[in-house]
Every structure is written in C-alpha cells, then in structure tokens.
Amino acid sequence: MKYLGSERVITLPFEEHKTAEDYAGIMLSPLSIKGQYKVIKTVTKYQSYEDSVDYNTFISNQKTWKKDNGYQCVTITGKSLFIPSGELGGNCVILEGYYQDKKYQIGIYHLENVYVKEQDIIRNNTLLGTQGSTGLVLSNKDLKDKTYGTHVHVEVKNEQGKFINPRPFVDESILLSLDPKGDNLVKEDEKKEDEIPQTPPKTDQTTPKENEEMTLLFTCPKDDFYFLKLKKGEKLYLVKNSS
Numbered sequence: 264m265k266y267l268g269s270e271r272v273i274t275l276p277f278e279e280h281k282t283a284e285d286y287a288g289i290m291l292s293p294l295s296i297k298g299q300y301k302v303i304k305t306v307t308k309y310q311s312y313e314d315s316v317d318y319n320t321f322i323s324n325q326k327t328w329k330k331d332n333g334y335q336c337v338t339i340t341g342k343s344l345f346i347p348s349g350e351l352g353g354n355c356v357i358l359e360g361y362y363q364d365k366k367y368q369i370g371i372y373h374l375e376n377v378y379v380k381e382q383d384i385i386r387n388n389t390l391l392g393t394q395g396s397t398g399l400v401l402s403n404k405d406l407k408d409k410t411y412g413t414h415v416h417v418e419v420k421n422e423q424g425k426f427i428n429p430r431p432f433v434d435e436s437i438l439l440s441l442d443p444k445g446d447n448l449v450k451e452d453e454k455k456e457d458e459i460p461q462t463p464p465k466t467d468q469t470t471p472k473e474n475e476e477m478t479l480l481f482t483c484p485k486d487d488f489y490f491l492k493l494k495k496g497e498k499l500y501l502v503k504n505s506s
C-alpha cells in the first residue's frame with residue numbers, strides 16, 4: 264500500500280499509538296503528498312541514527328529513562344543514547360490545509376532529508392523529503408536489520424487541536440486545499456496531477472557550507488531515485504554536457 268507516495272506498511276496503528284500512526288518503508292524512500300498545503304514548520308538539523316531503541320524495551324523503561332530534558336535510552340545494540348526532548352521527532356515537515364471548511368495540520372516526522380521550507384505553498388504531488396531515522400525512532404527490528412526501524416511518524420490535528428487518525432490523509436483518500444471552500448481546487452488539482460513527483464525545490468542542501476556533507480537527489484523517469492553521498496572533504500564536480 265502506498266502511504267505518502269511510497270510503499271509502506273503500518274507498524275503502529277492509530278488505535279494503539281493514540282496520537283499518531285507509524286509507517287515503515289525503505290530508508291531514504293521518497294515522501295510525497297497530493298493536494299495543496301502551506302508548509303508551516305520544518306526541522307532539518309538532525310542526522311539519522313545508525314541504531315534505534317526497541318519499542319517494548321522503551322515502554323517498560325520509559326519512566327526511569329525519562330529525564331527533565333529528554334530520554335536517556337539504551338539502544339538495540341546496547342549503546343547509551345540521550346535524546347533531548349526537542350529532538351524526539353527528528354527532522355519534520357508540518358503542513359496545513361483545509362478539507363470541507365475545516366482546517367487540518369499534518370506533521371511528518373523522522374525524515375532524513377527535507378526538500379520544502381517554511382511558508383512554501385505546495386501542490387501537485389510535491390516531494391517533501393525522504394524517510395529516515397532521525398529523532399527517537401522506536402522499532403521492533405533486531406540487530407540483523409541494519410535499517411533499525413526507519414519509519415515515518417504521522418500526526419494529524421483537527422481545528423480543535425485533537426489528534427485524529429492520519430490514515431485517510433496519507434493514503435490520499437482526503438486531499439487538502441489552500442482555501443477553506445476549496446473542494447473544487449482539489450478536484451482541479453487531481454486532473455492536472457502527474458504521477459512523477461516534482462524535482463525537489465532548491466534548498467540549502469544544494470549549497471552546503473565548506474566541509475558539510477551533502478546529499479544529491481537525482482530524479483529519473485519511472486519513479487526511480489538515486490542518492491549520491493559525499494563524505495567530508497570529498498569533492499564532486501558537475502560537468503554540463505555541451506553536446
């Protein structure tokens with residue numbers, strides 16, 4: 264099943280998670296959304312952990328691991344890991360839009376890369392970022408699985424600030440629009456839609472500071488995505504094909 268544009272499975276349903284739903288998929292798989300939204304917040308400063316915390320271990324130790332300013336956890340590989348309160352969700356995108364006169368907020372967490380920025384107006388199957396394991400990523404994965412439970416955590420709040428089931432918002436049953444009475448806009452949007460996500464907008468990630476790592480995304484026909492990772496000090500020269 265496609266959730267937020269890529270094949271993912273539900274690993275923690277809303278009924279159990281209470282305020283959100285978790286969707287596991289492939290690390291760095293694209294996250295896209297149909298409809299029209301305003302980006303009201305992004306967090307982009309974190310890097311994915313190459314490790315995660317076992318879900319059941321976390322639940323049974325939650326009270327003792329909770330500190331004033333975060334969680335002092337033990338990871339699946341037995342390492343000590345402190346995650347400050349502000350970092351729990353990792354990199355995220357928070358979107359706002361309307362459906363049948365009502366305003367909704369969609370929060371998408373634990374991303375590796377974020378390709379939109381605050382105040383952006385997005386539409387037509389926009390590529391938001393890629394799946395990662397930033398923040399406190401709980402999983403039931405074992406040591407053999409080196410993705411350590413990478414997943415997307417999605418929260419949807421209604422106008423009253425109440426958390427509601429995100430599923431219809433991520434499986435494209437409900438598409439939001441920018442206008443409170445914008446049902447027509449959504450329909451118009453659907454007609455124009457192209458199944459291939461847009462090329463990611465230019466962000467700071469394409470102009471890294473000296474010695475920073477950067478990730479380049481190549482969008483190719485037929486929904487294929489390739490990542491080229493450069494480590495500190497490595498140089499990549501792009502040569503324009505003049506033929």
Ligand SMILES: [Zn+2]
Pocket residue numbers: 275280283284285415416417
């Ligand atoms: Zn979650």
